[in-house]
Structures are given as structure tokens and as C-alpha cells.
Amino acid sequence: MKFKGKEDPNIDESFDLIDEGLRKKATIVIFACCKVIYEGRAISQLDFGERIILIKPDGSFLIHQDKKVDPVNWQPPKSRxxxxxxxxxxxxxxxxxxxxxxxxxxxxxxxFLNYALIEDYQELEIAGYEKDLGDLIIDKPHLIEEGFKPTNREYSTEHGFIDILGNDKEGNLMVLELKSRKIGVNAVKQIRRYLSDFEDEKNSYLKDLGVEKKKIRGLLVAPKIDEDAKEMIEEEGIEFVSLEPPKELKRDKLVTLDSF
Amino acid sequence: MKFKGKEDPNIDESFDLIDEGLRKKATIVIFACCKVIYEGRAISQLDFGERIILIKPDGSFLIHQDKKVDPVNWQPPKSRxxxxxxxxxxxxxxxxxxxxxxxxxxxxxxxFLNYALIEDYQELEIAGYEKDLGDLIIDKPHLIEEGFKPTNREYSTEHGFIDILGNDKEGNLMVLELKSRKIGVNAVKQIRRYLSDFEDEKNSYLKDLGVEKKKIRGLLVAPKIDEDAKEMIEEEGIEFVSLEPPKELKRDKLVTLDSF
DNA sequence: ATTTCCATTTCGCTT
DNA sequence: AAGCGAAGTGGAAAT
Known part of the structure; x- marks a missing residue:
């Protein structure tokens, strides 16, 4: 791995180092006083100020101010x-x-101007959001209720995708809408639209699934539900099951962090 | 302004420099081989690899790999x-x-380890998105059509906020939905929901607005519309007006960029 | 503090 | 390439 850096380079040294870094597809970090103009999906201007410039070998180009997580200006991967x-x-x-x-x-x-030839093939392992919640339910359907059998995942309808479809032990159709964080009013509206699809006689989904003359149950699954949503579902007979997305990594060597 | 940097610092030098940078509320940039564990809204793990670490005086903490615009791990402002x-x-x-x-x-x-005491009070001036499009229409309603009169902005309904409400020259109600980029199928569904609100006799919006027994016109306003959305609106009598959000900065000293 | 919605959203996945 | 939905979304404005 090759690193190169220079403090207070003059204009020609700067040019050479940056040019070299770009040609070598290095990751470049620059501490500089600069002014930025952007034109594209929007248009913006930022007057001179002290910033960090980060150019990555995939073409990403970031300019960071001394505040916030997001860069003030940027270009996406594959930019030249x-x-x-x-x-x-x-x-x-x-x-x-x-x-x-x-x-x-x-x-x-x-x-300051630094560049380094780095290649980082490590991928982030992450857990604890909607997909993991879905995986968990497919893997352990009884967490929803005894006798629940998932039949479809990401089932496509006119109004969008139903996270999980299945049957309860009496053969009633169950429509599951998952959220990794909290059920809000929007999630209720969403599942309500799915349910109205199924309840519509003209609709053929039921036949497709071989489920006729059975009840249709709507279930919202999430760690929490907010008060407004709770009132809505009580009025409409939609059910709520509290379930946390599993915060477990696949190769689970993770040691619990000491308290800070 | 004070800068400090060191190449290949040993562990004690590293500790001292970072500690000093943190105490002074400097912006710190580190090129390092590191391993990252996160626990919070989700949980994640990233094995050793070469990365850029950026710590900002507002508490933001970013770890960047050599790819992508987004940091692989981060903490938001005000973190300690x-x-x-x-x-x-x-x-x-x-x-x-x-x-x-x-x-x-x-x-x-x-x-590499650098820190700098920077304070950047420059703010980004930006133009060219939905708000600018709305400002433009309020300012120059004739761009929608001759005789158009906006009456409400961000008008609240059961299904969300209508961007702009107004009347045409015959006094018909006009419901405008704005997009800064492109009208897609979702935007059509959205305005359709607003329109169904108004078309429902039981609904009192019309009376609130003193508009009774008039037509209701739905307009989508954006630079473009995609093919699916176009078909949908033709079937449903929703109109489309092509309008670009103004890409003009307020203090407009911006010179057009030379072609690359 | 909480909610809501926009964003040069970004990013990953599917068509 | 385009479309769709999730995100540790982030961030700003309103409540």
C-alpha cells in the first residue's frame, strides 16, 4: 500500500500530487480553502471556506464542511x-x-494533501431492519401466532408489494405489513389499501391463491405502534403484533459493547 | 487557523494528537486501518480495512470506505x-x-492523522427543487395558465398536503401537485387521492372554500412526466403542465460553467 | 421534543 | 437503463 502526503504544497506541487493520485486511482483527501459551484439536478454555489475534499477511486467526490453528516456538495460514483x-x-x-x-x-x-492506494473489500454486516424482520417471520412463523403459515413474500398487487402473505390455522388469508421501527398512520393506510383489494369481489387474487369464502386478516408487525395508528386499527379490525427485528449478525462474533 | 498533521504516528502520538484535536474542537481526518462496531437503531460490524475517518467539531463522526457517497458507519452531530x-x-x-x-x-x-481548527460559516445557496417551483407558480401563476389564481399553499387534507390550490378563470377548483424532477405513477396516485377527497359529496372542503357545483381540475406540474403516468392521466382527465423549477440563485453571480 | 416531508436523497434490487 | 422501496436515511420546518 502506498501513501503520500504533503503539507502546504504550492500550486504546482498540488497539481502534480492530485493528478498523480487521480491517475493511480488513489483515495485523495484535501484540507483546503475552496469555493464550489454545482450544476446538475439542482444548482448551487458555496463561497470560499475551509473544507475537506474527499475523492474516491470509484469516482465519488465529496466536499465536507465542519458540520453535519452529509457533504455540502458531492458527485456520485463513476463521476470523472x-x-x-x-x-x-x-x-x-x-x-x-x-x-x-x-x-x-x-x-x-x-x-494538507494526502492520497493512499487503498482497496477495501470488507463489507458491512448489518442487522436490525425490515428485511431481517421478514426473514425472522419466515423462519419462525409462530412468532406471529400459533399455526401461521407464510405463503408469499413481496406479493405484488395493484397498490404495491405486500410484505408477507399467509394463512392462519383456519385457512384465513393473512396480510402482513412490516415496519422495522414504528407503525404510523401511513402504514395503516397502506395495509388498508391492500385489504380493500382483497375484499373487492371483482378482484381475482383470492382465486389465484385458492382461498375463497374465508376471512381476510390484516396484521401490522413492528416493535411499536403510535397512538393514532392504534386508534385507527381498533376501529377497523386490523391487528398489531409487536416484534423486534432481530439485531443479530450472521456470523455472530459480536461482543456486547461496554457501556460508554 | 491551526493545522497539525503527522505521518505514521505511533499509538501514543496518535492518542495525544486525537485527544488534543477533540479537546480543541478541531476537524480531524485520519487515514487508518480499522475495524468498526455499531450498536443503536440497528447493529453492524465491519472487519479491518483501510478507511478515512472524519470527526467534525459538531460531533459528527464519519467512516468512509473507498467507495460510495455515503459513509459506511457514522454518528450524527452532537455525538460525543x-x-x-x-x-x-x-x-x-x-x-x-x-x-x-x-x-x-x-x-x-x-x-496519516491531520487536524485543523476550521470554522466555516458559509452557507450553500441552492436552487432548482420543489420549493422553487412552488415559489415560481405563486409569483407567476400565468405560467400554469391564463387566469389561474392560487388560493392556498400546502393545503392540509386527510391524505396529506396539497402543494397548491387555486381557481381557473371560470372559478373551477384547481389542485396542483408539484415535482421538481419527473411525474411518476406515484404522483398520479397521490393527486388522485386528493381529487377523490374533493369529489366526495360528504366532504366539506368545497364549502370551506366557497366553491360549489364547479368542476375540479387536477394538474401535475413538473419538468417531465414518464410514459406510464402519462397514460394514467389521459384516462382520468388529469392535466400535466411542463415547468422547470427555476435554477437561479438569489444573489445571482453565477457564471455558466464551461463545458467539461 | 416530536412529527412531517423533501432530497442533487443514496443504494440495492428487479424488470 | 428505469423503476421501486428501504434507510441506523439526514435535515429543515412546523407543531
């Missing part, structure tokens, strides 16, 4: 970056087609 | 960071209350 000197001033540019987007960074002064 | 040595290993930690979130970074090797 270049460095140039115009009127004795140093510029960075990043360009993207489809949609056409352009970022121009005028650099007044570079304080 | 600290550096520590445990079993002769260097760790960074970041903690947040409400919701409770914790990030632990084990550092195997630091290649």
Missing part, C-alpha cells in the same frame, strides 16, 4: 474528476453524464 | 467522541443519547 490550473488558479472538476452534473472547485489554498 | 487505549490498542468511540447509539472503532494502524 480532473485537476487543472487556469489563470494561475487551481481547480478541481467532476463531471457526470445521465444525469448531466458538474462540480467545480476553485482552490485558494491547500493546507 | 473520545479516544482511548485499551490492552495497548487504540480505540475511537462515539456515543449518542436519544436514540442511544454507540460506535466503536478499533485502530490497528494510522497512516
Amino acid at each position: 474528476s480532473r485537476v487543472l490550473i487556469r489563470n494561475e488558479k487551481l481547480f478541481l472538476e467532476s463531471f457526470r453524464r445521465t444525469p448531466r452534473e458538474h462540480l467545480e472547485v476553485e482552490i485558494r489554498k491547500i493546507h | 467522541s473520545r479516544v482511548l487505549i485499551r490492552n495497548e490498542k487504540l480505540f475511537l468511540e462515539s456515543f449518542r443519547r436519544t436514540p442511544r447509539e454507540h460506535l466503536e472503532v478499533e485502530i490497528r494502524k494510522i497512516h
